[in-house]
Amino acid sequence: MPDRQVSPRLRPLVAGNWKMHGLREALPEIAKTCAAAAGGGAGEAELVICPPATLIMAAAAICEGSPVAIGGQDCHSAPSGPFTGDISAEMLKDAGASYVILGHSERRSGHNEGDESVREKACAAFRAGLTAIVCVGETKAEREAGEALPTVGAQLTGSIPNSSASEGLVIAYEPVWAIGTGLTPTPHDIAEMHRFIRARINDHLPGQGDKIRILYGGSVKPDNAAELMAVDDVDGFLVGGGSLTFKDFMAIAGVYRQAAKAG
Numbered sequence: 001m002p003d004r005q006v007s008p009r010l011r012p013l014v015a016g017n018w019k020m021h022g023l024r025e026a027l028p029e030i031a032k033t034c035a036a037a038a039g040g041g042a043g044e045a046e047l048v049i050c051p052p053a054t055l056i057m058a059a060a061a062i063c064e065g066s067p068v069a070i071g072g073q074d075c076h077s078a079p080s081g082p083f084t085g086d087i088s089a090e091m092l093k094d095a096g097a098s099y100v101i102l103g104h105s106e107r108r109s110g111h112n113e114g115d116e117s118v119r120e121k122a123c124a125a126f127r128a129g130l131t132a133i134v135c136v137g138e139t140k141a142e143r144e145a146g147e148a149l150p151t152v153g154a155q156l157t158g159s160i161p162n163s164s165a166s167e168g169l170v171i172a173y174e175p176v177w178a179i180g181t182g183l184t185p186t187p188h189d190i191a192e193m194h195r196f197i198r199a200r201i202n203d204h205l206p207g208q209g210d211k212i213r214i215l216y217g218g219s220v221k222p223d224n225a226a227e228l229m230a231v232d233d234v235d236g237f238l239v240g241g242g243s244l245t246f247k248d249f250m251a252i253a254g255v256y257r258q259a260a261k262a263g
């Protein structure tokens, strides 16, 4: 088990992004996660599950009183209004969510979401009392062109509000080419990017860089979670496919329990 060298001051966060997966029959997976987390299965890590919107109320009811929090996967920037098909941050909060994922690359590419829109949504999340998990990440072409750092830096400063309490904001670095592909950047490249993001946050939100958690996302699986956890400046994970079953999600979150036991 590699040593955990990083950010012992920040409580790790492991968030599961279910994307457009999950019918009601999947709810027992959430109940099992709550029971395992209550039994210490995730060590010091905080757990969040972001199911599809249709399951948020039921999931929140299951998780009530447990250490597992529920999040949405997107929100509109307005509190209410004539926006057919959209959900406001206030509605997520009302349904029992306490987190919301914003600016995921699948929304940036599939719904033309730009940085400004993500920033407005993050402001809406703060207004509603939700913690925003703002996603950034470069494409394969951008990395190959040596543009990964400036691309992510511009996305980051364009997507986060100009002021934020550290408890209201989490950043997720998700290289687009690592999502659902089984590929991950090298530990060196992840560490370099996370260090860069932390420095950028400090420039943008003075004093907050060391308080805001920076998650890694993209093909996090039970068999690589321990190695990724040990990378400098990685404060947790945003997990897609590996969050869909209780077994895999707890195996991933469980690396924080094992690290605590080991050291």
Ligand SMILES: O=C(CO)COP(=O)(O)O
Residues within 6 Å of the ligand: 017, 104, 174, 178, 179, 180, 181, 182, 217, 218, 219, 220, 238, 239, 240, 241, 242
């Ligand atoms: O997009 C992701 C989480 O938001 C990552 O997805 P995978 O873990 O399936 O690669």
